[in-house]
Amino acid sequence: MTLFQEKVWKALQEIPRGKVSTYQDVAKAIGSPQAYRAVGHACNQNPFAPRVPCHRVVASGGKIGGFANGLRAKIKILQQENVRVKNGQIVDFESKHFIFKPTKK
DNA sequence: GTCGTGACTAGCC
DNA sequence: CGGCTAGCCACGA
Numbered sequence: 397m398t399l400f401q402e403k404v405w406k407a408l409q410e411i412p413r414g415k416v417s418t419y420q421d422v423a424k425a426i427g428s429p430q431a432y433r434a435v436g437h438a439c440n441q442n443p444f445a446p447r448v449p450c451h452r453v454v455a456s457g458g459k460i461g462g463f464a465n466g467l468r469a470k471i472k473i474l475q476q477e478n479v480r481v482k483n484g485q486i487v488d489f490e491s492k493h494f495i496f497k498p499t500k501k
Numbered sequence: 502g503t504c505g506t507g508a509c510t511a512g513c514c
Numbered sequence: 515c516g517g518c519t520a521g522c523c524a525c526g527a
Contacts, residue, residue, distance in 0.1 A: 400524065419509055423523085434524040436508040441525080455509060462508035470508090506526085513519080 400426070401438035405448040407496060408439070414478040415494035416452045416486055419461070425496035440464050452477070458489025 403426040410425075411417050419432035428434070439450035445465075451473045455461035460481060463470035471481040480487035 398525080423509090428523070430510095430521090431523040432509050433507070433522060434509095437506090437524060438508095440508050450508080453508080456511090460508090464508070467508090504527090507524095510522085511520090514517090 397441075397443060400428075400431075400434060401441065403427075404435050404438035405442055405444055408448045408450055408453060410496060411449050411452045411494050413449075414492065416454050416458075416474070416479055416489070416492050417494045417496070418454055418456050420456060421494075421496055422453060436461070452494075454486055454489075458486035458493075460484050460486070 404422060407422050407425045419435045420429065423429050423432040423435045426435070435453070439448070439453055442448045442450055451463065451470045453461075460467060460470055460474075467484070471484075474481050474486070479492055486492060
């Protein structure tokens with residue numbers, strides 16, 4: 397694995413249950429706000445699937461985005477986390493939107 | 502070292 | 515509002 401991916405997974409683990417974050421926020425948290433593509437790539441290649449709550453990461457606007465195990469499975473997990481999903485989009489996304497600690501300047 | 506792909510995002514038609 | 519294109523970063527061949 398690479399250092400970049402490790403940072404991504406670490407950031408995902410910071411996401412509490414019942415909350416969700418976006419690829420942009422994760423990318424920003426690791427120090428590359430423009431690397432949201434790489435963030436999704438790291439999640440997809442995550443060797444710590446159940447260890448890393450990649451299912452708590454969604455696209456911008458609260459869209460589910462995608463999931464390696466199947467988009468349906470991701471939605472199911474989110475619902476179990478008390479996160480409502482409607483037509484591939486998070487309900488009350490803003491209320492469940494988790495923001496990483498501004499460890500940067 | 503170069504080309505292509507991907508769980509993305511923003512802009513344009 | 516919906517679909518398509520271009521740009522971005524990192525990884526694999």
